[in-house]
Amino acid sequence: MPHLDKALNIEDLRKIARRKLPEPLFNYIDGGADSESNVCGNTHAYDAVKLVPEYLVDVANVDTSTRVLGRDISMPLFLGPTGMTRLFHHDGETAVSRAAADIGTYYALSTVGATSIEDVAKACSGPKCFQIYVMKDRGLTHEFIQRCKDANYDSLMLTVDIPVAGYRERELRYGFTLPPKLNLAGVIGFAARPGWVYRALTHPRATLANVSHKIPEGSSQSTSLMEYIANQFDPSVSWDDLAWMIEEWGGPFVIKGLLSPTDARRAVDTGVTAISVSNHGGRQLDSTLSAFEALGPIVDEVGGECEIICDGGIRRGTHVMKALARGATACSIGRPYLYGLAAGGQAGVTRVLELLRDEIERDMALLGCRNVAEIDRKHLA
Numbered sequence: 255m256p257h258l259d260k261a262l263n264i265e266d267l268r269k270i271a272r273r274k275l276p277e278p279l280f281n282y283i284d285g286g287a288d289s290e291s292n293v294c295g296n297t298h299a300y301d302a303v304k305l306v307p308e309y310l311v312d313v314a315n316v317d318t319s320t321r322v323l324g325r326d327i328s329m330p331l332f333l334g335p336t337g338m339t340r341l342f343h344h345d346g347e348t349a350v351s352r353a354a355a356d357i358g359t360y361y362a363l364s365t366v367g368a369t370s371i372e373d374v375a376k377a378c379s380g381p382k383c384f385q386i387y388v389m390k391d392r393g394l395t396h397e398f399i400q401r402c403k404d405a406n407y408d409s410l411m412l413t414v415d416i417p418v419a420g421y422r423e424r425e426l427r428y429g430f431t432l433p434p435k436l437n438l439a440g441v442i443g444f445a446a447r448p449g450w451v452y453r454a455l456t457h458p459r460a461t462l463a464n465v466s467h468k469i470p471e472g473s474s475q476s477t478s479l480m481e482y483i484a485n486q487f488d489p490s491v492s493w494d495d496l497a498w499m500i501e502e503w504g505g506p507f508v509i510k511g512l513l514s515p516t517d518a519r520r521a522v523d524t525g526v527t528a529i530s531v532s533n534h535g536g537r538q539l540d541s542t543l544s545a546f547e548a549l550g551p552i553v554d555e556v557g558g559e560c561e562i563i564c565d566g567g568i569r570r571g572t573h574v575m576k577a578l579a580r581g582a583t584a585c586s587i588g589r590p591y592l593y594g595l596a597a598g599g600q601a602g603v604t605r606v607l608e609l610l611r612d613e614i615e616r617d618m619a620l621l622g623c624r625n626v627a628e629i630d631r632k633h634l635a
């Protein structure tokens with residue numbers, strides 16, 4: 255697709271996504287909670303430290319591969335979970351998971367994805383993680399774990415930074431809520447993108463595929479499902495639930511959404527394989543530490559005892575360099591691949607992954623690192 259080839263960085267793909275998506279959907283991806291200070295803050299935090307390259311190293315063959323959550327991946331970057339991905343392109347989670355598999359990295363499917371655990375497993379031959387929210391209906395959580403085992407998922411990820419939903423004003427302005435109650439601005443936003451509307455009407459409707467069996471037949475599927483899921487988020491989830499899930503799953507397990515070294519210590523003591531240092535891309539509590547700012551103290555507390563993922567604000571290969579130099583095992587992204595998906599389906603996600611892979615490879619060579627293990631604290635000032 256020629257318009258994708260012209261995109262030279264993530265911001266270019268963001269602009270294409272903005273042109274293609276109805277305004278409520280673009281803002282759903284792009285926005286965050288409250289004043290959205292974390293959304294920009296996550297990326298700007300990388301500017302506070304500088305890279306220190308070392309030269310006259312033979313970097314003729316740079317190896318970007320690494321290992322995370324029990325699987326070898328082709329680069330220290332993977333695709334984090336995002337809900338209702340099929341809203342942004344009719345091929346949705348299937349396209350994203352295939353693009354990840356093609357390039358050789360992990361894909362994490364969200365509990366609130368629009369494609370089922372089983373359908374992603376069929377589509378995706380690469381490493382797969384399922385991101386789980388503990389539901390009030392603990393039977394459902396148990397069911398998710400069993401389904402992931404049956405479908406051969408490699409790892410499980412529990413997101414903990416959403417005891418209640420963040421206050422996202424951009425969504426409220428269009429009535430793009432859970433369940434959706436579109437207002438005039440929302441309707442106009444969709445009407446202004448007839449191409450998207452046509453494709454939405456000519457493809458199966460995006461729905462919460464992992465819980466659709468919970469709604470009685472004949473009821474208004476999408477609205478009831480949204481209401482069901484909105485009521486299922488459990489603000490009383492505790493460390494005991496984490497311990498129960500780790501044991502029930504019995505494989506690589508990541509806790510996502512920690513910013514505090516104290517929580518990181520507790521997570522390691524409870525038995526996690528990995529910690530995803532994250533503020534949910536600025537969509538939950540605003541005005542927190544950025545993922546990169548929180549990374550250092552967490553590495554100092556539990557580095558070497560578990561894998562550490564830096565999640566949020568990654569838009570450049572240099573951001574990955576800085577996170578790895580500060581002790582991260584790998585990084586993950588959300589919005590960048592959604593921009594790519596909206597811009598061009600699977601080809602758009604591939605474009606995002608190729609751009610970032612090429613930047614990572616080039617930056618490693620420029621930094622003087624032949625492999626991921628060589629990216630070190632000495633490369634940061």
Ligand SMILES: Cc1cc2nc3c(=O)[nH]c(=O)nc-3n(C[C@H](O)[C@H](O)[C@H](O)COP(=O)(O)O)c2cc1C
Binds near residue numbers: 296566567568586592
């Ligand atoms: C549209 C959207 C939906 C998301 N849905 C989920 C989700 O269902 N579960 C989850 O753990 N994180 C979710 N996230 C957060 C991402 O996994 C990730 O933490 C965040 O996007 C990282 O920041 P970045 O967008 O700057 O890369 C979502 C993010 C976006 C943008």
